[in-house]
Amino acid sequence: MVSLIRSSFAAVAPRSEELTQLFYGWLFRIAPETRELFPVTMELQRTRLLRALVHVVQMVDRPDELSVFLRQLGRDHRKFGVVGEHYDKVGEALLGALRETAGPALWTHEVEEAWTGAYGIVAQAMREAADAERGPAVWMARVMEHRRISQDLAVVRVQTSQPVPYLAGQYVSVETPQRPRMWRSMSPANAPGPDCVLEFHVRTVPGGWVSRAIVSHARVGDVWRIGPPMGQMTLDPRSRSDLLMVAGGTGLAPARAIIEQLIIDGTDRKVALFVGGRSWADLYDIEALRRSAQENPWLSVVPVVEDDGRPHGAETGTVGEVVARYGAWADREITVSGSPPMVRATVNALLDAGTPFLNIHYDPYHTD
Numbered sequence: 001m002v003s004l005i006r007s008s009f010a011a012v013a014p015r016s017e018e019l020t021q022l023f024y025g026w027l028f029r030i031a032p033e034t035r036e037l038f039p040v041t042m043e044l045q046r047t048r049l050l051r052a053l054v055h056v057v058q059m060v061d062r063p064d065e066l067s068v069f070l071r072q073l074g075r076d077h078r079k080f081g082v083v084g085e086h087y088d089k090v091g092e093a094l095l096g097a098l099r100e101t102a103g104p105a106l107w108t109h110e111v112e113e114a115w116t117g118a119y120g121i122v123a124q125a126m127r128e129a130a131d132a133e134r135g136p137a138v139w140m141a142r143v144m145e146h147r148r149i150s151q152d153l154a155v156v157r158v159q160t161s162q163p164v165p166y167l168a169g170q171y172v173s174v175e176t177p178q179r180p181r182m183w184r185s186m187s188p189a190n191a192p193g194p195d196c197v198l199e200f201h202v203r204t205v206p207g208g209w210v211s212r213a214i215v216s217h218a219r220v221g222d223v224w225r226i227g228p229p230m231g232q233m234t235l236d237p238r239s240r241s242d243l244l245m246v247a248g249g250t251g252l253a254p255a256r257a258i259i260e261q262l263i264i265d266g267t268d269r270k271v272a273l274f275v276g277g278r279s280w281a282d283l284y285d286i287e288a289l290r291r292s293a294q295e296n297p298w299l300s301v302v303p304v305v306e307d308d309g310r311p312h313g314a315e316t317g318t319v320g321e322v323v324a325r326y327g328a329w330a331d332r333e334i335t336v337s338g339s340p341p342m343v344r345a346t347v348n349a350l351l352d353a354g355t356p357f358l359n360i361h362y363d364p365y366h367t368d
């Protein structure tokens with residue numbers, strides 16, 4: 001089943017635009033009521049289905065991780081008001097769109113059976129997790145601070161009335177009043193605490209409807225909706241290994257949350273944090289990080305910039321290149337967070353340096 005899914009998906013992937021248009025067209029035809037679950041403009045939404053599909057296909061031979069991801073996704077979809085029968089309609093639309101995009105030569109009976117079986121497993125895992133969940137589908141959060149760090153970057157702190165049950169390093173989805181129904185992933189930059197405060201670091205991304213609205217227009221008093229925690233880039237409570245964290249830009253947020261958690265736990269694990277920016281000005285939190293390294297001898301912080309950073313004591317290059325120059329870090333548990341190209345480049349540089357793949361943790365994280 002795995003190889004049939006992979007090979008047929010590889011064949012339709014170059015026509016992803018056609019596939020997603022067909023899928024949504026099909027879905028809204030057979031289940032018109034689902035249209036109102038999506039934003040008014042579908043432009044950005046289209047790529048999201050495909051990304052989720054790619055992610056599932058990539059993990060299909062790693063059932064444990066896939067199952068955690070699907071259960072989180074199922075719980076997350078409760079916030080949309082997704083109900084059981086929507087899963088059947090989505091399956092029908094997905095298979096129909098795949099069949100039409102693939103064409104009869106590729107879409108054999110065996111391929112159809114493989115996809116039907118795989119979709120059944122995915123939908124069942126999501127539904128079961130959603131049905132079993134007793135906690136809230138969303139948390140209401142009030143913006144209590146909006147600090148504009150630069151033209152394109154803001155730090156926003158929100159407070160929920162109930163604790164959001166996340167672990168340091170995880171991310172949540174967020175919806176703001178400026179952009180209804182446009183949910184975006186964001187990693188809290190702080191460890192969970194009794195004050196129910198979550199801190200987010202938001203940089204405007206090109207064409208970023210939500211990120212620009214947050215940086216420029218979010219106000220104290222706004223009420224955001226927060227979805228349940230997602231992601232597997234968390235501390236393994238059984239592990240005693242030292243850590244290496246590689247963070248690019250605002251990908252610093254989850255690394256910062258993990259460091260805060262280690263401080264709370266009174267760790268004795270050594271932690272090396274490589275924090276990258278394109279230029280020195282991008283390393284918006286470097287002073288606080290350096291102070292933290294002075295106070296906590298187990299923490300070392302290495303700033304990395306792409307342009308010549310020597311005057312500031314920064315290393316030069318992309319953060320992945322620089323970290324791999326130090327060797328394989330084979331005895332460390334490793335987290336990588338940042339833009340998808342940065343994560344890809346960093347993981348590849350580490351693998352080339354000889355790092356065991358299983359030591360590297362990262363999440364499928366997109367902000368658009």
Ligand SMILES: NC(=O)C1=CN([C@@H]2O[C@H](COP(=O)(O)OP(=O)(O)OC[C@H]3O[C@@H](n4cnc5c(N)ncnc54)[C@H](O)[C@@H]3O)[C@@H](O)[C@H]2O)C=CC1
Nearest residue numbers: 248249250251276277318319337338339341342345365367
């Ligand atoms: N859990 C996670 O993984 C999180 C990810 N993010 C993501 O992090 C990103 C941060 O973006 P910005 O702050 O604009 O930082 P940025 O895109 O300017 O990247 C800064 C760092 O990443 C490296 N980098 C960027 N593109 C690269 C490439 N193609 N190959 C190799 N290295 C590359 C740069 O050399 C620099 O060290 C956003 O895409 C955001 O969605 C943010 C929070 C959490």
